[in-house]
Amino acid sequence: MWKRALDRAGVREPRLRRDYTEQRRAVRRFATAEYAAARILLPAALLPHVVAAVAFMHDTDDRIDRGTPDERAAALTEWDGLVRKALAEGDSALPVLRCLARTAERHPDVRAHVNEFLRGCEREVAWRTIADDEELRQYVREYSLPALMLTACLLAAGDAAARAAFTEGCHLLIRAMQRIDFLEDLPEDVRAGRPGVPADAVARHGADLTRPGPALGRLVEEQADRAAADLTAAAPLPTLVVPPYRPFVRALVGVQRLRLDAVRRAGASLATRTSGPSAPAAALLLLREAARRVRDSAGRPAAACGR
CATH class of the missing domain: 1.10.600.10 (Farnesyl Diphosphate Synthase)
Incomplete structure (x- = not known):
């Protein structure tokens, strides 16, 4: 099933197949129910790209969710640079970003959403409390x-x-x-x-x-x-x-x-x-x-x- 999904998603290079497989293992571990739904219910050609996007989102959240506000902001700045470099060059030292770059190549709309997500991460890093429903709606819109x-x-x-x-x-x-x-x-x-x-x-x-x-x-x-x-x-x-x-x-x-x-x-x-x-x-x-x-x-x- 997974090998067929990689084939249909156009992921044929051995290193990239290993990279996507690594992201699949991570997503299956931290989002078991969601992965099961995607595996069972989505067309095979889309599954690896969904895995790549979910893995990137989780990795980002994990990187910016630890430490003081200043430490989290610094982590976001560093990560932002690595992500943009990977998308520009189509390659990265990090498997999660190599997969993201390939997925963005096959599905160009992903690039714009990565940019919006990284901007939204600034809101995620900065907030401490949510004052009211209007601020909650703003948090949802931005992040x-x-x-x-x-x-x-x-x-x-x-x-x-x-x-x-x-x-x-x-x-x-x-x-x-x-x-x-x-x-x-x-x-x-x-x-x-x-x-x-x-x-x-x-x-x-x-x-x-x-x-x-x-x-x-x-x-x-x-x-x-x-x-x-x-x-x-x-x-x-x-x-x-x-x-x-x-x-x-x-x-x-x-x-x-x-x-x-x-x-x-x-x-x-x-x-x-x-x-x-x-x-x-x-x-x-x-x-x-x-x-x-x-x-x-x-x-x-x-x-x-x-x-």
Whole structure:
């Protein structure tokens, strides 16, 4: 399966095949569910490029997420230079950037999204708290959406109007995902001094983010309701991509609903523990979409299947 995916993605050089395989192992380790969805539900030719984009995003986040604000800013400056050099020269000493360069060569739109993402990383490095929903929306526009579009751009349609609608759907989806992230990671973020739940909401409910209690439960429910509203608004997203990509996008949206359900169940206990989607429910979702993909593929002419 993987060797075939590399062949269909046009990755034939032995060193690059090893590089992509290394990124695949990393992505499978830190994003197991997401990798499984991509492997099962995306056309083989796209899988290595999705892996390269996700690996780059994760590597970047890891590099700029440690140390003091000054240390993080310095790490971003150094990384920015390495990324731009790799894209300009088509090569790098780092496997993750060699893969990114090849993926950007095969999918030129990736370059613009890498630039937007690196600019957004400046926001990620600088923030300490999020004051209110408007600042959360700004954070999503400047950092979270560019991060998602590194991979989502690989699924976007060629028509400009369709791409604009798709990007707006991605914006709604990532806004929900980011709010869920901040709830899931509450204990870790509080320990790091960077809680992502808007400060005005915390004050409005009188919640203690370090201790379970009714006020925190109300805060979690409010934030979950706002994430749910964005997920509902993002529901048409699968219809904005070509048929071979729809099972993957449906699964992506479906997993966010499972994550949201888990957050609601956890409630105030999120002060002391993280949450995540039910593994059996996520597996069932993937199996259902895989079966639907097979049925849909059987009903389309071979040339329309994007393989």
